[in-house]
């Protein structure tokens with residue numbers, strides 16, 4: 297199933313029927329045995345001449361949530377942007393090394409970054425719904441990629457995405473109202489629905505809860521817990537408690553280096569590196 | 582040398598010397614009095630504030646004298662002016678001497694003076710506007726006594742020249758302004774038709790595609806277009822664009838006059854490009870970067886992001902920019918005077934000569950005129966219409982722009 301999805305986006309010209317897309321969404325990668333989604337080999341990122349990441353080697357598993365933690369400015373966001381090539385949109389930013397997604401180099405010439413971003417969705421620190429209706433926000437991606445041929449299909453995608461983002465019940469009676477009128481937590485779930493609507497395989501989240509109050513944060517973490525069944529999730533967070541709660545794997549970054557990468561359990565109970573220990577016990581940061 | 586020492590010049594000299602001395606005097610007085618009190622830290626304000634206070638006091642009294650003089654100058658002999666001025670300055674010094682104790686709150690008084698002075702300055706601008714509007718309204722009312730307002734606003738025939746001589750038959754002239762409004766509208770439409778798309782595309786290029794360095798050079802270069810004197814545009818339109826259009830049309834066997842709506846409108850369009858491009862660039866830039874990122878991260882291309890997210894988000898501001906450009910085009914005079922013609926043709930053909938409100942005002946008021954004739958007063962009525970129209974446009978534009986700003990702040 298997953299391979300089919302990959303092919304589909306890779307050759308967007310061959311549009312599957314709506315039924316197939318919906319089926320894909322319903323039966324996206326189940327928790328199989330842990331496969332590797334991304335392999336990072338000596339990944340370096342430069343801003344002009346400044347090296348922000350120093351040769352990162354890391355395998356991201358296909359299932360579950362992988363958390364990226366570390367002090368401010370250590371390169372977490374930079375690393376996250378490597379996976380959907382958003383660094384390409386930053387003038388002066390340059391990526392070196394190899395990132396394989398399902399064994400394919402996503403920085404090779406055959407990969408269109410625009411199509412890659414439909415497979416690898418992203419949720420930002422500050423909720424950024426478009427100044428459009430709730431419906432149009434979610435329908436934005438499917439419209440651009442031509443995922444729905446009929447109005448009815450589009451309605452289905454929108455509803456399914458909102459249901460999956462846990463927002464449907466709150467907004468089903470006001471789909472025509474502007475997305476910017478929702479609360480912060482609702483907006484963040486709206487942009488998650490927007491990302492889900494193009495059936496990505498991966499969702500990147502950059503400190504998604506940092507602008508939310510505790511209740512909205514709890515709701516969001518619950519949602520992440522559900523989403524991990526269907527999507528590979530990478531989350532940057534400055535809250536170690538959050539990393540501990542939602543992730544299965546945790547990577548600790550420090551000054552552009554990947555210091556330690558292990559099961560979340562291990563990182564928080566039995567870190568091997570002194571710097572990790574100092575950070576999680578609050579002595580640095 | 583005698584004639585240099587007129588009472589006016591002496592008065593001015595007294596005034597300047599008085600104010601400066603008052604400053605020095607006040608400051609010195611405060612310093613010495615503060616030293617006399619045992620605890621000099623007990624003084625409320627710094628000596629220089631005492632100085633400013635003194636200078637202000639004297640200046641205000643002097644202004645009072647000037648106001649008095651302007652009002653009553655007829656009734657008083659000339660030498661009274663400098664005398665009164667000297668008296669006022671002396672009075673100022675007495676007041677200063679009384680008031681300036683170490684506990685005197687000179688700093689607070691100076692603050693109030695500053696506030697008052699600023700208010701008076703803006704008051705001058707506001708009052709001037711009111712004065713102009715009132716005189717426009719007043720003179721227009723006189724015009725409407727002679728020509729019914731409905732005839733003016735709906736009449737299809739404009740030929741004020743028939744009122745040139747008292748003994749002429751039909752001296753009341755014909756003041757139907759519709760052809761003028763139509764001409765103004767057509768030239769504005771041509772200008773916006775040219776400036777709108779070009780300005781908008783420049784704005785998109787500058788804000789979304791150009792790198793920082795290009796933007797920093799191109800934007801000011803485009804803005805230079807708005808700084809070229811309109812008379813230069815005018816003869817460019819008359820001597821280059823007009824003949825070019827005529828020759829081009831002749832190539833198709835058509836005859837087009839050198840002065841035409843399209844010649845004036847297209848040159849005016851070039852002039853107002855920067856109004857649209859700069860303002861639109863500003864509003865497009867004000868759309869938060871997070872929206873661009875959000876769209877790109879969904880797999881949209883740059884141009885999809887532009888047309889589907891950024892442009893709709895910036896649309897109110899862009900409309901505001903267009904309205905400001907329109908009001909600029911409507912009020913533009915020199916280009917149309919030179920390149921549009923003076924014939925009040927009521928036509929829908931942009932290749933014919935038309936006339937505009939501004940052109941008609943110019944031709945109504947140049948040359949020898951009696952101030953009371955309907956012909957002269959018509960200029961005020963046209964001016965009033967122009968003013969009301971651009972005012973409304975500007976207000977709408979500002980409201981739209983403001984509402985749009987609030988959305989992202």
Ligand SMILES: Nc1ncnc2c1ncn2[C@@H]1O[C@H](COP(=O)(O)OP(=O)(O)O)[C@@H](O)[C@H]1O
Nearest residue numbers: 343348366367368369370371372373374375386
């Ligand atoms: N657009 C950029 N241009 C230049 N330097 C940048 C840019 N973005 C990030 N950096 C630099 O790269 C380093 C890592 O930044 P970032 O990835 O944002 O860290 P984090 O997300 O962990 O706080 C920082 O030193 C930061 O200053």
Ligand SMILES: [Mg+2]
Nearest residue numbers: 372373374502
């Ligand atoms: Mg960050």
